[in-house]
Amino acid sequence: MAFNKRVKIKELLEKDYADQDITIMGWVRTKRSNKNVSFIALNDGSSIKNFQVVADPNLINEETLKKASTGACLKVSGKIVTSQGSGQQIELNASKIEILGEADPEKYPLQPKKHSLEFLREIAHLRVRTNTFGAVFRVRHALAFAVHKYFNDKGFFYIHTPIITASDAEGAGETFKVTTFDLKNPPLTPDGKIDYKADFFERETNLTVSGQLEGELAAMGLADIYTFGPTFRAENSNTTRHLAEFWMIEPEMAFYDAEDNQDLAEDFLKYIISYALENCKDDIEFLDKRAEEEESTKKADKRSEMGLLGRLQFVVENEFQRLTYTEAIDVLKNSNYNKKKKFQYLIENWGVDLQSEHERYLVEKHFKKPVILTDYPKEIKAFYMRQNDDGKTVAAMDILFPGIGEIVGGSQREERLDLLTKRMEEMNIPTEEMWWYLDTRRFGSTPHAGFGLGFERLVLFVTGMGNIRDVIAFPRTPGHAEF
């Protein structure tokens, strides 16, 4: 006999169920009782909003009402009626309450009070039952779905690039090793080295840092592809911006040049943020208020000028300002911030990498728009970026957002076999190991481009949360692999 004949709270709030007998199920957030009546706020995860259950002690026995404490799971049947109280338009007059699972008030860690995010991180298996994390994970879902919908609607194909890989070609950082060896006694070669020929893949393997190179292979046949998968960095960074395991979105397009790439990235970012604004209105309003409260605890000079909703609209409504790295250096060099030494790192010479403070200055103070910076010095960018005719710069782009700086990095790729091979040799990238990558330039090469978006950075931006550990269900960071 099927059990799940419930109506979701989201649907109750959106459609007309007046005077109907229905069943809802969910977890108790709060309960207020007096002699004549109990009010139970029930949440089922479908919405930030709780639904008010009204329980008459003449109909519902005392023992049941006692067990319906914060955190307990209930099945409630009754009639939808117009609410007598303020705070909600309709409520459920309970004719029957069944306790599906209790939550001993002496032991249940999530009581109806403000818990710190640090504490909630320690009970990440339960934090999804709070308002803040319910909202974060619903927004995260909406953004993920918007990514798939955007690319599908445009005729892109989703490619699953490998997680276990033998190449750290990009040199993007420290990698995690993957092995089936007994670490105590790994087999050795006669000259005393680890004998990787005896490992599972018969070679040294690690966790991928990017799906881009494999994405390029697929784009050289399917033309428009994207990846959306986990990537890994074994960097010992204990910051609010770094995870050891995070999800990346990497579209790669044959027949796109740098400008096509910029057009796509701007359109894409506006689409997915607009999608979240439209589909997660209640959640984002809640998170906006939450962020505002957080801001109000900071010193005046540390507060953001824009609120969360303001930042989201800033991105959606403005045409992104496009300029070259060289132009940006001029702007920064001549800025008051540079002259008055307000920057921690002063801009003196062409060629330096920009810091977050410089990126935010361009976006928030100078242009007051999201910014696409292009044509960076080749020395500070990866080997696969297309070399410009000036011999000094490459066709890179970084997209800069308010509050966080870089959100997207991309480039037109070097499609010319001779120039690519030469650059790889200059940068000590092993061209022989990468024969398959070079094959795409050997056979049927074409201008192509792509970019990468760190998904958690995006969720951080759209939810206004302050720590990247709070926008993924079970964060992996140095010393942390719980759950």
Place this chain on the structure above:
Amino acid sequence: MAFNKRVKIKELLEKDYADQDITIMGWVRTKRSNKNVSFIALNDGSSIKNFQVVADPNLINEETLKKASTGACLKVSGKIVTSQGSGQQIELNASKIEILGEADPEKYPLQPKKHSLEFLREIAHLRVRTNTFGAVFRVRHALAFAVHKYFNDKGFFYIHTPIITASDAEGAGETFKVTTFDLKNPPLTPDGKIDYKADFFERETNLTVSGQLEGELAAMGLADIYTFGPTFRAENSNTTRHLAEFWMIEPEMAFYDAEDNQDLAEDFLKYIISYALENCKDDIEFLDKRAEEEESTKKADKRSEMGLLGRLQFVVENEFQRLTYTEAIDVLKNSNYNKKKKFQYLIENWGVDLQSEHERYLVEKHFKKPVILTDYPKEIKAFYMRQNDDGKTVAAMDILFPGIGEIVGGSQREERLDLLTKRMEEMNIPTEEMWWYLDTRRFGSTPHAGFGLGFERLVLFVTGMGNIRDVIAFPRTPGHAEF
């Protein structure tokens, strides 16, 4: 200046571009020339269908035409006209052809002839440029999108469960170790053991075998969730059905019992297969013919009774037959196959695990419908499955399909803390390490259920390919981590 002003071939074939001047780009599949004209079949990955370019040697110079060999990448501009030849309705009269990238016929491995799948696996970076693999990856994309669309439309939330994990709680098999240790000199504790406290995560970690347990945590707050991510098995299985790295879809629903779970799984499978049939018509027709040709090379008694399209319609159009394991054992025991010893493994006693031959017999010979088998003996199923009142069976379900046997495995989960703890102890699952899993039964527990679908198994079924290495872009198997 934007480069990508092309029209995709899929769009050219679907919309009316008669007499318009347009540009297409793509890779040459074949070229036929005579004195007066060259016909170039161009493919851009958007469709299984090539587009015919007609090149007049009076307009296009000889050198260009020579370079437009199989595999070369072209940009072609001209007018869309009604085709003079058979095989296509419209074609492009080229006014200009630009060679974007050559493909030396002496060196390019993909010549216009039949290549073996084994050979193509060795050049997986190029195989996406063939008809078969183009079709496979387009169908794979459509199935992945259908998964997201189905769950999103039903109000499920996509959860990214961790890839690196400290628990192999399910005991689902051999895992890959993840470490940043120098394998030559891992740090040791004073008593000579590996000192995992000194590793990146300060504990022993491996690659996940399933996101289910973490999915359950999320379902206990968001109610309806699903995962879609990579999972790993370090089993040394060199078969056509096993990958070391594969993608799994695992929905998990609070307030669902076993029957709700079966209803959802049946509806879900029918939806995503129907979606592929509707959205990948040309590709599936091509793959159907391809499978038919493959079958015709087999001995008569090894051939499938149904073709690819037949199998897909078989699933979409039939109500799945539901019966218990105990009933299935009766059917199998009394079958002619058992009596005449046509089964390799004869069915004698209740309690044995079913083999693929038994599953296929039930689906293809006996019921002639997809089958949902339920209520398996607890000894052959995992610890977390809900214990039935008979004390012998658990509320498991396997869904069986023609040709491949099991495609989905799931269960109602044991929500009762005492019964779950007891079963874990019986099966030597460490209850202390799994405090977080047991917490969901301690606080606000509720009936819930879920299932798992191996995505590559699904793609194998829908594409009719014979080897699972041919339905993922860059397969990982023992000894293979190329690209």
